[in-house]
Amino acid sequence: GNSVTQMEGPVTLSEEAFLTINCTYTATGYPSLFWYVQYPGEGLQLLLKATKADDKGSNKGFEATYRKETTSFHLEKGSVQVSDSAVYFCALSDQGSSNTGKLIFGQGTTLQVKP
Amino acid sequence: DTEVTQTPKHLVMGMTNKKSLKCEQHMGHRAMYWYKQKAKKPPELMFVYSYEKLSINESVPSRFSPECPNSSLLNLHLHALQPEDSALYLCASSRKKEASTDTQYFGPGTRLTVL
Numbered sequence: 001g002n003s004v005t006q007m008e009g010p011v012t013l014s015e016e017a018f019l020t021i022n023c024t025y026t027a028t029g030y031p032s033l034f035w036y037v038q039y040p041g042e043g044l045q046l047l048l049k050a051t052k053a054d055d056k057g058s059n060k061g062f063e064a065t066y067r068k069e070t071t072s073f074h075l076e077k078g079s080v081q082v083s084d085s086a087v088y089f090c091a092l093s094d095q096g097s098s099n100t101g102k103l104i105f106g107q108g109t110t111l112q113v114k115p
Numbered sequence: 116d117t118e119v120t121q122t123p124k125h126l127v128m129g130m131t132n133k134k135s136l137k138c139e140q141h142m143g144h145r146a147m148y149w150y151k152q153k154a155k156k157p158p159e160l161m162f163v164y165s166y167e168k169l170s171i172n173e174s175v176p177s178r179f180s181p182e183c184p185n186s187s188l189l190n191l192h193l194h195a196l197q198p199e200d201s202a203l204y205l206c207a208s209s210r211k212k213e214a215s216t217d218t219q220y221f222g223p224g225t226r227l228t229v230l
Contacts, residue, residue, distance in 0.1 A: 032216045043121075043205055044158065044221040051216045089157055093216070101146060101209065102171070103219060105157035 002027040006090050006106035013080055013113050021075040021109045023064075023090035031092040033057075033066055033073040034103070038087045047075075047088070080113045087111070118142075119222035121206050127228045130196060136225045138189040138206030147189040148219065149181060150205040158205055164189060165211065196229045203227075 007022040032051045036044040048057030053068035062077045073090060087108045094102040119140045128134050138147065146165050150158035163171035164183040180192040189206055203224045209217040
């Protein structure tokens, strides 16, 4: 079945450091890929998405490229801020035969940015 | 406007109580979802409504009873819950579940504690 694997956290960085959070997936067909962010005590917010191979999603300085050849959707940011501290979830849309619209989430990666 | 609202923000209930969670969106979305999220885990899908009809029940115990009175509202009725049901309950909506490229927009969640 479809699945998403994220690097385990927590990831601890100093402010202005470069961020990479790895995400790989297993899926049939051509799923859409998403990154969601969850700040402490809040719901999930869409950070960015990509719907087909080689698409690059970007938002608030974050980027991720849909790589079909490596089945990856790694999240990057050139210079993190303390306010980026949160849990990041990689997800794909389930395109199984029933086309449920179900999101398959990775386990989440906690990012801690220190001043 | 990509806002999904949920009430209440926090709820404490006993195992014999009956309570309801409410979710509302005014984006014209025709698919709505309930998720359950335990601490430090990704959200788990519970129910999907498509065009006000229940289309997916992920084998959720009958003590959880969803209802979609109209295209903007989604309720989750709770009865005879167990302490292990304590979690963050998230509502989400998307334009329609059949489109795998659609984005699910999440509400802030209701933090439920069962005593």
